[in-house]
Amino acid sequence: MTYVAVAILAIVAAIVFPRLSFGERLGLKGTRQIEIARGFLVLAAIVAVFETSVIRVPADQVGIVRKLYGFANLPDGRLIATNGETGYQAEVISPGTFRLVPFFNVVNTLEYFPLVTVPQGFYGRVVARDGVPLPAGQIMADAWPEQDYQRFLDAEYFLTHDGQKGLQLSVLKPGVYPLNLALFEVRIGYVKNGKDTVRSNDDIYSLRGFTQEDTPLDTSITRVPAGSVGVVRSSVQGKGIDCTPITAKTDKDGLEADLVPQGCKGIWADSLPPNDYYLNRDAYDVTFVSTRVTALEFKGGFTRRYIDLKVDSKGDFTQSERTQSFPKPSDSADTAINTKIEGWEIQQELRAVVQITPEHAPIVVAAVGGQSEVDERIVVPSIRSHVRNVYGGSIQVQQIDDKGAVAAITRPTRVLDTVENRPVLEKAILERMQLDGRRAGVDVKEIRLGESVIPPELLLARQREQLAGQLKLAFIQEQTAQEQRQKTEQARATANQQSDLVTAQIGVQTAKLLQDKRAAEGHAERLFLEEQAAGQTAQANVLGKDSVLRLQQMRLVIDLLADHPDILKNLNLPQVFVTGGNGLEAAAAIFGTMTQQGAGGAADAVKR
DSSP: OHHHHHHHHHHHHHHHTTTTTHHHHTTOOSHHHHHHHHHHHHHHHHHHHHHTTEEEOOTTEEEEEEESSOSSOOOTTOOEESSSOSEEEEEEEOTTOEEEOTTHHHHEEEEEEEOEEEOTTBOBEEEESSSBOOOTTOOSBOOOOGGGHHHHTOHHHHHHTTOBSEEBSSOBOSEEEOOOTTTEEEEEEOOOOSSSOOOOOEEEEETTEEEEEOOOOOOBOEEEOTTEEEEEEEOSOOTTOOOOOEEEESSTTSOEEEEBOTTSSEEBSSOBOSEEEOOOTTTEEEEEEEOSOEEEEEOOOEEEEEEEEEEOTTSOEEEEEEEEEEOOOTTSSBOOEEEEETTEEEEEEEEEEEEEOGGGHHHHHHHTOSHHHHIIIIIHHHHHHHHHHHHHSEEEEEEEOTTSOEEEEEEEOOTTHHHHOHHHHHHHHHHHHHHHHHHHTEEEEEEEEEEEEOOHHHHHHHHHHHHHHHHHHHHHHHHHHHHHHHHHHHHHHHHHTHHHHHHHHHHHHHHHHHHHHHHHHHHHHHHHHHHHHHHHHHHHHHHOHHHHHHHHHHHHHHHHHHHOTHHHHTOOOOOOOOOSSOHHHHHHHHHHHHHHHHHHOOOOOOOO
16 A cells, blocks of 8 residues: 555656645756656556565465455454455465555455475464354364365365364374465474473464464374384264174173274274374374383392301301392383292292283273273283292192102192292292183283292201201212222332332342242252162162161362362371271271271271
8 A cells, every 4th residue: 555655646746746836945947857857756656566566475384365445345253365265365475476466455465475385294283264064073074085184285276175263173284385374373382301392382384474382282193113003993974885893802701892994083993003103193092002022020129138147167056147148120011920829928939921912902901991901900010929829829730659650740839849849839829820811812922930039047047958968978978088098108108119129029029939949949858868868778678778878978178178179178087908808898998097096096007
């Protein structure tokens, strides 16, 4: 309107300027100067008229037309015109537009608004200010088909094709959109997460332009992580879908829930696999259920008593008592399970490995809740109950009978079974838990017993026995080592005296040989004497015993003189000459003479 007023004033001034002598009052003299002034006024009027016809939109904005003068007014309840009515028009003028429409700005006002920018990882929440009212009981507008998504963003198409007023189920995916903000209001909500989102507020695009507010709205995409599924609870009903509920069960006597097909109102029978989804959080609530193997630990929450045994240098036992507190770790599912066996209280730690299968995830969520609710309401109480039942009941163990055959027997559970028969206890608990798990839609993979807190009094006798056995073994080993040391020392001493031993052995062998030699000589001498005696006996029988005796004496004297010739040097031989007679008589005469000379020095005698 300003440009219109300027144009009118300039034209009027150009017409009446010469007649009213305005030129003279302004100091203009002459016709030429007045004509020049009139030309400037006409030019100003032309520029003013031109500006009323120019449509110019910056490249980073969108133009929305508000008609000031029209031939019809909007119907009651409508805000956006689609047929040229007075008010905001559905059609928008694209960014960077420049065109001429005669007197466009005379009957219209062009307002500029920012482009709607949706960043990656988020969606835009859309509210339509105009359109067909929602049916009774419906809280959100119907979703637009994927093939009509771009038309949904066209305000004119939206209003002429039964677009519904209010919160839209369809959302803006990441991108830049030239929307008619007179019709659509867009919010993008951020919630600080300590990672990529560093602020908690909303970006708002509306008739006020771009603003920001602090609200708890979160329009981040739904990201189902790997190893999980998303169970969807929908609050909206899709068009043209058979939404008859489906009764689903985890097992014959297990959990039961009514599920609906995807797109219907309720819990969907099919869960979402790992991926990113642009789901409107106002319509869909997604519960993440882990399908990975999960370990539930039962640890801590008790005070343990100990009795320590010590052995002094004399081998006597001494004992002392102490206690230690074990608090429940923050990451464990529950405390250790308090059980009773044979009247004794046993704190049992264990670890259970469980898994929720994807096909059972919707049933579990519908009947119980999320992962934490399943653990707290079903798995943990069931494990505690079965552990107590097994510990307080009976187990089946293998035993050797009188014939040496292995037989399975069922007997009451004993305290020391927690030490000696742990696999049997684990198997008994697992079999019971798997039955309950199937009913709850949970696959129990394994049960592993941890620390069994047995009263120290029950282990005292065994500890003393083990210590005694170890002491006995140590004594035997020490004795064996001592004997080995003695053998080593003996071997070392033997090695040091090896030369003496060799000499002694040679001496022993020499003595033995000498003994054998003498025995042989004695035997030979005996044989010789026997032969000699036999000869002498024969000789005596012939010569007579006296002659033989004298002959033997002579042989001894001759042998003596042969062995000791020095005797002859000091011996005065007799001067005896014997003739006649036999040999024995001559020898006897000579010997008798020598005897007499040796005794008294008798005179020489000669016998002829």
